[in-house]
Amino acid sequence: MKIIILATSIAFLFTGISHAHEAHNKAGADVKAASTELSPVLSGKYELDKTHASLIWRVKHMGLSFYTARFTDFDITLSFDAKHPAQSTLEASINPTSIRTDWPHSEEEDFDKVLSTDAKWFNADAFPEITFKATGIELTGDNTGKITGDLSLLGVTRPVILDVTLNGSHEKRLFAGVPTLGFSAKTTIKRSDWGLNTYLPAVVGDEVQIIIEAEFIQPKD
Numbered sequence: 001m002k003i004i005i006l007a008t009s010i011a012f013l014f015t016g017i018s019h020a021h022e023a024h025n026k027a028g029a030d031v032k033a034a035s036t037e038l039s040p041v042l043s044g045k046y047e048l049d050k051t052h053a054s055l056i057w058r059v060k061h062m063g064l065s066f067y068t069a070r071f072t073d074f075d076i077t078l079s080f081d082a083k084h085p086a087q088s089t090l091e092a093s094i095n096p097t098s099i100r101t102d103w104p105h106s107e108e109e110d111f112d113k114v115l116s117t118d119a120k121w122f123n124a125d126a127f128p129e130i131t132f133k134a135t136g137i138e139l140t141g142d143n144t145g146k147i148t149g150d151l152s153l154l155g156v157t158r159p160v161i162l163d164v165t166l167n168g169s170h171e172k173r174l175f176a177g178v179p180t181l182g183f184s185a186k187t188t189i190k191r192s193d194w195g196l197n198t199y200l201p202a203v204v205g206d207e208v209q210i211i212i213e214a215e216f217i218q219p220k221d
Contacts, residue, residue: 085137166181
């Protein structure tokens with residue numbers, strides 16, 4: 001009798017595991033299908049999904065390698081016009097004290113803080129915000145374009161052109177249930193154009209590569 005009960009229990013256990021496995025596979029298949037199914041971009045106001053965004057910059061170090069760092073605190077607002085994309089608007093703000101270099105900090109020096117606040121670098125005490133405001137959008141392909149805008153840094157405002165790719169969009173993003181879209185953007189600027197001349201040119205290069213990855217979501221009403 002004990003053997004029969006034990007065998008029956010094991011059978012129920014494996015049946016439950018099998019059903020759970022099938023349900024898990026189905027859910028995984030649904031997620032996979034939803035994550036790859038793109039839809040036309042919907043017009044509207046979008047907010048940056050900060051959990052799926054990055055702002056990276058790279059600059060040559062002594063001509064040997066690209067020193068790579070990032071800003072961890074930034075925001076972008078987008079008003080997208082699906083019928084007339086060139087009439088869309090975009091504005092961004094960056095907190096210069098959010099630099100992260102992963103430099104090995106010591107008790108004597110916090111390198112991220114030095115870059116952020118030292119007058120020779122980003123001088124955040126005097127200039128607590130970096131901003132970008134789009135002034136024009138030019139379509140160059142079905143999902144590519146150039147965004148011209150004014151970059152304000154260290155009290156200087158100069159034009160910058162971003163090469164932008166619209167990676168895709170969802171009418172209702174999985175889990176969130178709201179319209180979403182994703183962009184990649186990049187540009188190269190000369191930091192000396194904004195008066196950032198420290199250690200030019202032998203130690204730190206002049207050209208700075210900027211790489212942006214950003215997902216946007218429409219806020220729920």
